[in-house]
Amino acid sequence: MRLNIAVLPGDGIGPEVTNQAIKALKAIAMEFDHTFTFTYAPVGAIAIDQTGNPLPEETLDVCETTDAILFGAIGDPKYDNDPSAKVRPEQGLLRLRKSLGLYANIRPVKAYDTLIDKSPLKKHIIKGTDISIYRELTGGIYFGKKHLSDDGNVASDLCEYSREEIERIAHLAFKAAQSRKHKVTLVDKANVLESSRLWRKVVTEVATNYKDVELDFLFVDNAAMQMILNPKQFDVILTENMFGDIISDEASVIGGSIGLLASASVGDKYAMFEPIHGSFPQAKGKGIANPIASILSAAMLLDHFNLHTEANLIRIAVEKSLKLHITTQDINTKHDNVTTEKVGDFIEDYI
Amino acid sequence: MRLNIAVLPGDGIGPEVTNQAIKALKAIAMEFDHTFTFTYAPVGAIAIDQTGNPLPEETLDVCETTDAILFGAIGDPKYDNDPSAKVRPEQGLLRLRKSLGLYANIRPVKAYDTLIDKSPLKKHIIKGTDISIYRELTGGIYFGKKHLSDDGNVASDLCEYSREEIERIAHLAFKAAQSRKHKVTLVDKANVLESSRLWRKVVTEVATNYKDVELDFLFVDNAAMQMILNPKQFDVILTENMFGDIISDEASVIGGSIGLLASASVGDKYAMFEPIHGSFPQAKGKGIANPIASILSAAMLLDHFNLHTEANLIRIAVEKSLKLHITTQDINTKHDNVTTEKVGDFIEDYI
Ligand SMILES: CC(C)[C@H](C(=O)O)[C@@H](O)C(=O)O
Numbered sequence: 001m002r003l004n005i006a007v008l009p010g011d012g013i014g015p016e017v018t019n020q021a022i023k024a025l026k027a028i029a030m031e032f033d034h035t036f037t038f039t040y041a042p043v044g045a046i047a048i049d050q051t052g053n054p055l056p057e058e059t060l061d062v063c064e065t066t067d068a069i070l071f072g073a074i075g076d077p078k079y080d081n082d083p084s085a086k087v088r089p090e091q092g093l094l095r096l097r098k099s100l101g102l103y104a105n106i107r108p109v110k111a112y113d114t115l116i117d118k119s120p121l122k123k124h125i126i127k128g129t130d131i132s133i134y135r136e137l138t139g140g141i142y143f144g145k146k147h148l149s150d151d152g153n154v155a156s157d158l159c160e161y162s163r164e165e166i167e168r169i170a171h172l173a174f175k176a177a178q179s180r181k182h183k184v185t186l187v188d189k190a191n192v193l194e195s196s197r198l199w200r201k202v203v204t205e206v207a208t209n210y211k212d213v214e215l216d217f218l219f220v221d222n223a224a225m226q227m228i229l230n231p232k233q234f235d236v237i238l239t240e241n242m243f244g245d246i247i248s249d250e251a252s253v254i255g256g257s258i259g260l261l262a263s264a265s266v267g268d269k270y271a272m273f274e275p276i277h278g279s280f281p282q283a284k285g286k287g288i289a290n291p292i293a294s295i296l297s298a299a300m301l302l303d304h305f306n307l308h309t310e311a312n313l314i315r316i317a318v319e320k321s322l323k324l325h326i327t328t329q330d331i332n333t334k335h336d337n338v339t340t341e342k343v344g345d346f347i348e349d350y351i
Numbered sequence: 352m353r354l355n356i357a358v359l360p361g362d363g364i365g366p367e368v369t370n371q372a373i374k375a376l377k378a379i380a381m382e383f384d385h386t387f388t389f390t391y392a393p394v395g396a397i398a399i400d401q402t403g404n405p406l407p408e409e410t411l412d413v414c415e416t417t418d419a420i421l422f423g424a425i426g427d428p429k430y431d432n433d434p435s436a437k438v439r440p441e442q443g444l445l446r447l448r449k450s451l452g453l454y455a456n457i458r459p460v461k462a463y464d465t466l467i468d469k470s471p472l473k474k475h476i477i478k479g480t481d482i483s484i485y486r487e488l489t490g491g492i493y494f495g496k497k498h499l500s501d502d503g504n505v506a507s508d509l510c511e512y513s514r515e516e517i518e519r520i521a522h523l524a525f526k527a528a529q530s531r532k533h534k535v536t537l538v539d540k541a542n543v544l545e546s547s548r549l550w551r552k553v554v555t556e557v558a559t560n561y562k563d564v565e566l567d568f569l570f571v572d573n574a575a576m577q578m579i580l581n582p583k584q585f586d587v588i589l590t591e592n593m594f595g596d597i598i599s600d601e602a603s604v605i606g607g608s609i610g611l612l613a614s615a616s617v618g619d620k621y622a623m624f625e626p627i628h629g630s631f632p633q634a635k636g637k638g639i640a641n642p643i644a645s646i647l648s649a650a651m652l653l654d655h656f657n658l659h660t661e662a663n664l665i666r667i668a669v670e671k672s673l674k675l676h677i678t679t680q681d682i683n684t685k686h687d688n689v690t691t692e693k694v695g696d697f698i699e700d701y702i
């Protein structure tokens with residue numbers, strides 16, 4: 001198979017982890033006789049530095065003309081504490097999601113047996129956890145109208161959802177549940193928010209098309225608690241943009257490290273694959289960033305093109321590295337100085 | 352001291368847990384020669400059933416003419432899955448907060464040594480945790496304009512904050528930090544939300560008045576993760592309404608059970624004290640509801656009137672009950688059938 005892949009390494013540790021994912025993909029191409037080409041493009045703080053724009057036109061063009069996008073990470077602390085900055089790295093990511101219509105962010109959360117002792121949660125709580133989070137990604141308070149009064153003393157953000165926005169991701173979530181444990185949990189705040197009540201109504205309607213899937217509801221505050229008390233109760237979690245952001249980062253501790261969690265952002269036309277961790281600027285260039293989330297994002301990319309054997313080989317290589325403790329320090333209990341690069345090398349060689 | 356206390360038991364397990372708090376308060380009054388009078392008023396689903404209104408005028412009157420309010424819980428599942436219900440129990444609580452100007456919800460989170468093994472989190476993670484969460488309670492997306500299009504296909508909620516709303520609670524949080532570990536962590540989503548950027552700006556300004564307090568910032572997704580990875584890093588957490596709702600429920604697992612967490616909601620004129628757990632309708636009338644959160648809310652009420660010796664006696668009685676395993680089943684590892692009533696009796700007798 002020929003695949004033309006856009007590579008957007010972004011900021012902080014983005015480039016170093018993405019490099020390891022590319023090494024894995026190149027090894028797969030060699031092993032299975034595929035042709036993968038990689039086209040690099042800037043996004044985020046680095047794109048602001050180069051062009052003044054966190055998502056330059058050319059980068060968007062590259063994304064629109066390739067088969068899939070491999071994304072690194074975005075964000076730079078120099079923008080975070082400057083409330084008056086007009087241009088910010090995150091806008092690059094948000095515009096990319098919106099422009100490409102990547103409305104569903106899919107985040108698998110699994111407890112790895114080899115890492116189970118690394119989690120702050122007790123073993124019996126997390127053992128066997130296998131959740132797939134479907135987070136809506138192009139609507140809600142992220143994209144609603146923002147306003148700052150002229151005197152700078154009143155600020156607002158609008159959380160808005162339409163029936164269509166809810167329906168399309170709901171269908172994806174129910175379909176996913178059909179090949180899993182047949183359960184969808186909608187996380188919302190329907191006792192307070194009008195938009196949540198629309199979610200509850202539309203999702204209940206969509207559910208009638210999937211009689212083999214059980215639907216239940218959880219208020220987001222309770223969900224944040226249940227995720228720690230009893231994560232095994234979940235199969236597919238469906239939720240809106242902001243709640244999904246919070247709940248999925250929280251859920252990442254189940255896997256032992258956020259450095260392990262990959263995600264796919266898909267729409268009707270395009271698909272992007274990215275680790276859920278951020279740009280982690282303090283770790284940049286130190287060789288301590290965990291490349292596994294990025295490498296597993298590459299596996300999700302292969303799955304997207306039905307290259308399941310290839311994707312699974314990557315996953316087997318990753319599990320092997322975990323078992324042999326060839327891992328970065330965030331999850332390494334035996335040795336201390338396995339670098340980002342060395343983890344990537346091992347996985348490349350194994351493939 | 353004479354105190355006139357409004358009692359709003361509300362729905363579900365609200366009445367049964369509130370009863371135990373009143374028993375504790377009566378025992379305190381007897382022991383210390385105070386005169387506490389209690390005026391009951393309906394709120395929530397029960398008030399809808401009686402009057403059609405989740406917050407009847409008379410209830411509000413009672414609250415405005417008493418010295419403090421003891422609140423139970425609110426909510427009934429018959430309203431949760433009915434997106435078209437025009438009147439809902441939660442409106443009673445939200446209107447009460449708004450009408451009385453209870454803008455700061457203070458939620459202490461502590462790991463009890465006697466309960467440390469009950470938590471889903473590992474002992475070394477939580478031991479020594481002592482956090483005070485300051486959640487803004489009368490602004491944000493809870494109270495912003497709500498909208499549902501005529502065809503019912505588009506719904507929205509506005510998250511709005513003004514400088515004043517942020518300033519007043521920020522001052523309370525910094526003052527609290529001064530008599531604690533001198534650290535305030537602002538939880539926001541300033542990389543996405545305009546309202547969060549205003550929070551960051553205003554809180555940074557307020558901080559200049561408290562040079563002995565360190566201020567740091569955390570994005571809410573990261574905060575949801577840090578709360579589990581390393582809760583000991585926190586002293587005072589300051590945050591807006593919705594994020595506070597999520598983060599504080601999440602934090603409740605640190606204490607071993609949400610059935611232990613009390614809260615105070617204060618404004619410039621009124622103060623209300625309530626457990627952070629909900630109405631837990633499945634448990635209603637079964638004698639299994641944990642009354643400790645409500646009893647500790649009564650202790651916070653006494654603190655509010657500088658009756659610290661009295662408040663501490665309640666806390667000592669609670670710790671004694673925990674040590675002797677005279678607790679409801681949610682936190683009981685030894686015996687099984689200590690009822691809500693029995694826990695209340697023990698604490699009353701001890702006092
Ligand atoms: C960087 C930020 C804008 C982004 C988000 O909030 O969506 C990130 O936290 C994520 O989850 O991908």
Ligand SMILES: CC(C)[C@H](C(=O)O)[C@@H](O)C(=O)O
Binds near residue numbers: 221
């Ligand atoms: C019942 C509900 C409206 C309420 C809230 O979200 O504020 C509750 O969860 C709380 O935290 O007191």
